[in-house]
Amino acid sequence: MRTSTEKLINYIMLSFFAILVLAPFLWIATIAFKTQIDIMMMKIIFKPTLFNFDKLFFSKEATFFRDIFNSLFVGIISTLIILIICSMASFTMIRTKISNWITAVLFLWVIVFHMLPPITFVGSWFQMANSVGLFNSRVALILAHVTVNLPLGLLIISSFMRDVPTEIQEAAYIDGCSNRQVYLKVMLPLLGPGLFATAVIVFLFSWNDFMVAMNLTAKATQTVPVSIATFSQQYEVRYGEMAAGSLVSLVPALILTFFAQKYIVKGLTAGAVK
Amino acid sequence: MNTKDKSWKILSLTPIIAVLVILTLVPLVNIFYNSFFDIRWDDGKYNYTYIGLENYIELPNNKFYLPGLINTIKLSIFAVFFQMLFGFLIALGISKIKRGKGFFISLFLLPILLPPIVIGSIWRLMYGFDFGIFNYLLSFFGVFPLDWLGSSSLAFTSIVIVDIWHWTPFVVLLLLAGLESLPTDVYEAARVDGTSGWNEIVYITIPLMIPTIIVTMVFRFILSFKVFDEIYLLTQGGPGTSTEVISFSIYETFFESDNMGLGSVMSVVSLFVVSLLIIIVLNVIRRVNKYAN
Numbered sequence: 128m129r130t131s132t133e134k135l136i137n138y139i140m141l142s143f144f145a146i147l148v149l150a151p152f153l154w155i156a157t158i159a160f161k162t163q164i165d166i167m168m169m170k171i172i173f174k175p176t177l178f179n180f181d182k183l184f185f186s187k188e189a190t191f192f193r194d195i196f197n198s199l200f201v202g203i204i205s206t207l208i209i210l211i212i213c214s215m216a217s218f219t220m221i222r223t224k225i226s227n228w229i230t231a232v233l234f235l236w237v238i239v240f241h242m243l244p245p246i247t248f249v250g251s252w253f254q255m256a257n258s259v260g261l262f263n264s265r266v267a268l269i270l271a272h273v274t275v276n277l278p279l280g281l282l283i284i285s286s287f288m289r290d291v292p293t294e295i296q297e298a299a300y301i302d303g304c305s306n307r308q309v310y311l312k313v314m315l316p317l318l319g320p321g322l323f324a325t326a327v328i329v330f331l332f333s334w335n336d337f338m339v340a341m342n343l344t345a346k347a348t349q350t351v352p353v354s355i356a357t358f359s360q361q362y363e364v365r366y367g368e369m370a371a372g373s374l375v376s377l378v379p380a381l382i383l384t385f386f387a388q389k390y391i392v393k394g395l396t397a398g399a400v401k
Numbered sequence: 402m403n404t405k406d407k408s409w410k411i412l413s414l415t416p417i418i419a420v421l422v423i424l425t426l427v428p429l430v431n432i433f434y435n436s437f438f439d440i441r442w443d444d445g446k447y448n449y450t451y452i453g454l455e456n457y458i459e460l461p462n463n464k465f466y467l468p469g470l471i472n473t474i475k476l477s478i479f480a481v482f483f484q485m486l487f488g489f490l491i492a493l494g495i496s497k498i499k500r501g502k503g504f505f506i507s508l509f510l511l512p513i514l515l516p517p518i519v520i521g522s523i524w525r526l527m528y529g530f531d532f533g534i535f536n537y538l539l540s541f542f543g544v545f546p547l548d549w550l551g552s553s554s555l556a557f558t559s560i561v562i563v564d565i566w567h568w569t570p571f572v573v574l575l576l577l578a579g580l581e582s583l584p585t586d587v588y589e590a591a592r593v594d595g596t597s598g599w600n601e602i603v604y605i606t607i608p609l610m611i612p613t614i615i616v617t618m619v620f621r622f623i624l625s626f627k628v629f630d631e632i633y634l635l636t637q638g639g640p641g642t643s644t645e646v647i648s649f650s651i652y653e654t655f656f657e658s659d660n661m662g663l664g665s666v667m668s669v670v671s672l673f674v675v676s677l678l679i680i681i682v683l684n685v686i687r688r689v690n691k692y693a694n
Contacts (some may be wrong), residue, residue, distance in 0.1 A: 128589070132599050134497075134498075137494050137498065140490065140491075140494050141491065141494045141495065141498070141505055144487070144490075144491050144494075145505060145509075147566070148508055148511060148512060148566075148570070151507065151520075151523045152511070152516075152523070154526070154527060154534055155519075155521065155522070155523045155526060157554075158526060165530070166532060167532050168532075169532050169537050183552075193423050210415040211416070212417050212420065213417070213614070215412075215413035215414075215416070216413060216414055216416070216417040217546040218413065219410050219414055221410070222552075223406070223409075225410060229414070229447070233414075233417065233418075233421075236425075237421070237676055238683075239676070239679055240421070240425050240676065241680075242623045242624065242679050243672060243676070243679075244626055244627045244629075244647065244648050244671060244675065245627065246648040246651045246668075247432065247626075247651065247671055247672050248424075248425065248428045248429075249655075250428075250432060250655045250656075250661065250664055250665065250668060251427070251428030251429075251431040251432055251653075252428060253449075253656075254431065255427070255428070255662075263552060266613060270424060270499065271424070272421060273424075274424040274425060275421055277417070277420060277421075281417070288573040303408065305406055306410070306413075307406070307409045307412075307485065310413070311661075314470075318512075331514050334516070335515070335516040335517060335518075335627075337516065337518040337630045338519060338629045338633075338648070338652070340506075341655055342652070351516070352516050352517075352518040352630075354518075355516075355518050355519065355522060356518055356521075356633070356634060359522070359634060359650075361620070366526060369526070370522070371524050371528065373518075373519040373522045376515075376516050376519055377516075377519060378515075380511070380515050384507055384510055384511065384514060386508070388506065388507050388510065391510060391514070391579075392506060392510070392574060395571075395574055395639055396574055396575060396578040399571075399620065
């Protein structure tokens with residue numbers, strides 16, 4: 128990139144793609160503030176209204192507050208479980224002497240599972256949940272989300288685990304620490320940023336999940352994406368509420384991207400190919 | 402290192418092994434077992450009737466599964482091709498700029514991090530026949546409104562476009578990481594020799610990036626077999642079977658038609674196909690990494 132023409136062309140190209148990414152969001156944002164009539168008339172200039180949000184949250188049959196609570200609850204608990212399970216396992220597999228085949232089998236299994244279409248497992252989860260009376264419970268969905276997102280969690284935490292210098296760990300052993308103490312008092316604090324990156328990504332993927340949640344929940348335990356999908360299914364598509372619900376559901380991702388962009392980039396690339 | 406701490410090792414590995422065994426291995430065995438049965442929901446419990454290989458024999462006659470499998474492969478090939486193309490352009494662009502890098506990266510992160518169901522909603526609104534933005538814009542050029550999702554010739558293309566939009570950013574992210582880890586000394590040498598910007602890309606960047614490009618491509622190819630949410634919201638596999646994909650066939654058969662036996666066969670066959678592809682992919686990745694080192 129030497130000449131200023133090249134620089135200019137480059138910025139123009141990037142801006143073009145940036146607009147392609149951004150435009151659909153702006154479009155749905157305008158829809159959310161339009162009345163049904165303005166949506167249908169394709170009005171460019173319109174009087175913004177909070178009507179759709181009012182209906183979304185406060186109409187008689189509205190469930191959106193509960194949906195948000197369900198999503199947050201399932202997302203936070205499943206994320207915490209993944210952080211605990213994966214950080215312990217990753218520490219033992221990467222940083223203690225353990226038979227190589229255990230590590231190899233576990234990683235291979237996790238990577239293969241990560242690539243398989245989750246729908247092939249959901250049927251069985253549904254049956255299992257039913258047979259122990261957990262259908263339409265948040266517990267079943269939490270367990271399913273733990274399973275679906277476990278590969279990503281393990282891969283991301285492990286890539287951060289490899290970056291922790293071994294000298295610190297060895298010093299702790301010399302001081303007489305057991306593996307448990309090294310994990311709790313040395314590794315966890317040093318892994319802070321890695322755990323944060325993992326938490327952000329895993330939480331967002333749980334928050335975003337539609338397919339698993341739709342099949343394991345009913346009205347009372349449905350999450351935000353399931354709720355949004357129902358707006359398109361009644362005999363009359365409720366575009367305004369669909370747009371308003373969509374807009375609200377973007378909030379966690381927007382906040383987390385704004386504050387943790389660097390961690391997300393590092394986490395996503397670490398979790399992807401290695 | 403401390404090696405004799407056996408209880409810690411057992412304690413720390415038990416949860417992950419328990420999750421993997423109970424929630425991934427048992428389901429695998431379960432769908433394999435189910436696939437030999439006709440399963441009906443009666444009197445509040447499942448009634449299993451052993452029918453041997455009948456579900457397997459019936460599968461090729463199923464209206465949805467095979468077309469869905471072919472569509473899934475077609476979708477993966479077309480979508481990944483364009484994702485790689487645009488992804489490389491954007492990654493290259495971002496790697497060259499100094500100002501606004503973080504801004505562009507944040508922006509291109511959005512489609513990966515936002516709920517796919519929202520992406521489906523947005524595109525459904527944009528593709529709308531009567532008041533979608535595309536037909537609105539086309540009307541200025543005197544073009545008749547197109548039935549983006551309802552015509553069997555156009556629906557598949559519409560889905561491919563959404564998939565490209567959704568996943569190009571992911572390719573950008575991986576290729577950008579690759580670009581930024583390229584050795585700088587080669588570029589300095591080229592600069593001393595007076596290589597032009599274009600030649601630098603063609604003769605240095607692309608050859609050095611080939612391993613990353615291949616790994617990203619095969620990885621994306623496999624992951625695109627998961628596609629479900631957008632299909633569910635945009636076309637439900639229709640019209641006819643023009644946008645049917647394997648995940649949607651399995652969902653329909655298992656949950657909508659309550660045919661758990663056949664749904665399990667579909668799952669078994671899909672797992673078999675995808676596993677074959679994964680074996681190929683992992684081999685490719687291993688070879689590429691060997692070559693790269």
